[in-house]
Amino acid sequence: MGRNSTIAAGVVVACGALSIAPVATADAADRIHDIQGTGRLSPLAGKHVADVPGVVTGVRAFGSSRGFWFQDPEPDKDPRTSEGLFVFTGQQTPQVAVGDAVTVSGEVAEYYPTAEGETPQDTANQSVTELKNAQWQVTGKGAVRAEALTPESVPQAYAPKGELEKRELDPAEYALDFYESREGMSLAVSDARVVGPTDAYNALWVTSKPEQGANERGGSTYTSYDDPNGGRLKVESLIPFAERPFPKADVGDRLAGATAGPLDYSRFGGYVLEAAVLGEHQPGGLQRETTRDQAEDELAVATYNVENLAADDDQAKFDRLAQGIAGNLASPDVVALEEVQDNTGAEDDGVVAADQTLRRFTDAIAAAGGPRYEWRQIDPQNGADGGEPGGNIRVAFLFDPARVSFNDRPGGDATTPVRPVADGGGAALSVSPGRIDPANAAWENSRKPLVGEFTFRGQRVFVVANHFNSKGGDQPLHGRFQPPVRGSEEQREAQAKAVRAFADQLRAVDDQARIVVAGDLNDFGFSPVVRTLTADGALVDAAEGLPPAERYSYVYEGNSQALDHILTSPAAGTADYDVVHVNAEFADQASDHDPQIVRLKG
Structure with a gap:
């Protein structure tokens, strides 16, 4: 892995020695859940926040959108407020590691991933709440637990009707609200079945709801506009490919053990698990089909x-x-x-x-x-x-x-x-x-x-x-x-x-x-x-x-x-x-x- 870290459903995200120092808590006016708020848009968007505490749960060290996620190990009691947040550093690789306890200051922003020709005002994509123009200080070592995604975690109903940004989240009722209430948080799915094969961009799709839309070959079938299979979740990897190549997986394969990391959002597929730990690829043996010969008549x-x-x-x-x-x-x-x-x-x-x-x-x-x-x-x-x-x-x-x-x-x-x-x-x-x-x-x-x-x-x-x-x-x-x-x-x-x-x-x-x-x-x-x-x-x-x-x-x-x-x-x-x-x-x-x-x- 290169970072001496482990993540599994319900287990500690940590770095360094087994004896883990407590998280240093700053006397900050705002914490991550205050920044995230109870809806899709931050109530503090456009404002500067200082000394926000948390533990680093993932680092994006390559690409043009580098940065890190950190998470508050002392959550509030409101299920609508996420405890995770992305810190955007552009093309600069942040000098932090998973398990670092940090305090972060920066400007709260809503980033909309847009297609060519789109603007944030006219895109249908959701936004990502993040900190930009950020500064941070490593204060010690810490740990948070990756929340386990089980077949019961994600609601069956997909989304309420209307413009989602105009309403508060209801994570117990709707799949999209559930994911939004975990934006930036570390999630884990165990023994995940692949329902979308590895693509040219080193991404695949798994499901946390194995029975949802299940077909005979291991996929999840879209059978109605009312049920887009909310258990689907895109998986990318934060592990450098030189350290561990991304698996070439087919539908019906599995990622054995835990696949876990912070939850991001992309215009290419929506919510995506940025895996700091990737389950072991286990081929399912899916075979290409051959039909029968036609009869003479x-x-x-x-x-x-x-x-x-x-x-x-x-x-x-x-x-x-x-x-x-x-x-x-x-x-x-x-x-x-x-x-x-x-x-x-x-x-x-x-x-x-x-x-x-x-x-x-x-x-x-x-x-x-x-x-x-x-x-x-x-x-x-x-x-x-x-x-x-x-x-x-x-x-x-x-x-x-x-x-x-x-x-x-x-x-x-x-x-x-x-x-x-x-x-x-x-x-x-x-x-x-x-x-x-x-x-x-x-x-x-x-x-x-x-x-x-x-x-x-x-x-x-x-x-x-x-x-x-x-x-x-x-x-x-x-x-x-x-x-x-x-x-x-x-x-x-x-x-x-x-x-x-x-x-x-x-x-x-x-x-x-x-x-x-x-x-x-x-x-x-x-x-x-x-x-x-x-x-x-x-x-x-x-x-x-x-x-x-x-x-x-x-x-x-x-x-x-x-x-x-x-x-x-x-x-x-x-x-x-x-x-x-x-x-x-x-x-x-x-x-x-x-x-x-x-x-x-x-």
Whole structure:
């Protein structure tokens, strides 16, 4: 560890010899709980405080936001007032150690972590109460106890409604109030189960409530806006990585023993345990899934977000995604791809063609033992479909010509809308492939759905590939406005209405039309967006056949959640559906999404 310190649930945070000197108590007018107050904002914000006593419980000695946390070992009796506080020292490493008894003077401030372009006034993030322009004196050695987080500690209810800064805390009733009442304090969670894998920034997510939203693979599933799984807690490390590398953990792994340190807040996930002591990583043995082969008379349709796949990507990315198609997905007959970039990737050079990207991908699939897929897609207008600037992401179809045929109908381009037409007593497409209502304002700066007409065992099947606009810009679950405003949802609802209208038009021409709507809808199965598509039974979400806790394809901030969907028309028959978990739960990912597949009887 390098600091001769130990932290565990209910045990002493200390430094130095086993004989611990008492904390030196200054005759100060203010203590930490006076600074923190009974709400989210300090009643002393903007004022100078002097000789505030406490014990150092954590030191952030790297990065651009250095400083230390200290905690009063003599708490008051008010459960709303935190006894911990962060002392901000900027890029200067503070010369203190865990276990130092200190007195600190400085200016009380509310720091709001903001995104680019945000101001503290307009951000939805909560603030962190801290001392800045601080001076301190080490007066001896001391100790505090890390408060144990048990399954009963954090309330089940997540947050009250309204602007949280305008009300006093109720830590016995709401999870966000509970965490705020412990801001800056040393907390400990024992034998914590990982519910969000290690990310690129050396952070992971654990839960203090193991049964909350529990799914079969060890995660916590987000099943309702009313229950965002308040037991989730982000974990970062205060231990220099040279001393102890951060664990590469998957969902279902454990941090054995105690993981403990002061509680901070970040715009990236909200409340975060800054671990001065990190539990021992114990792998849970989670395995990547492989679905079954389709039968001869089953049409297998899959969807896979391949996360900005570009022709200039490393071969390793192509190979891993190809193995997912040929192996884990058992070579579907049709694959709806999302996030296929143009031939020059993120280079913003006016190129929109993606034939090189798709050729490399289909070559890799064949090399992995899959079929020699053909593809169909429509190049977007340059810069018109959102995503990474210059990348021109789009949706595309892969299909196995040995199993299905694609009914090409000329005329489809970036701006020509596809229409259902009558054809020989059934329905057909005016153009194939074609785009749904591309001039509709719903698709501004967003991917346009691609429709293809396929034939399988003599029957036409219409597949719609989708990638709705992202949830970027929505207020966070952990923010100061509750419930959070989901501003991006308005555009997705308009997109869902356009796709639903097309499906309704197709069924009006032929009420037995076999339709598959697949892709990254960027919203949950319980959202208004998906409900727009499934209203009145026009389309059926195949995931409805699974228990709610097993409906997920993505893991975000420790919540397993469903962003990808496959929906089918009633005439398509019973869908044998499978989410194939190969990415989202793992620290090592080929994509941040899991693919999924349906098998329909021909």
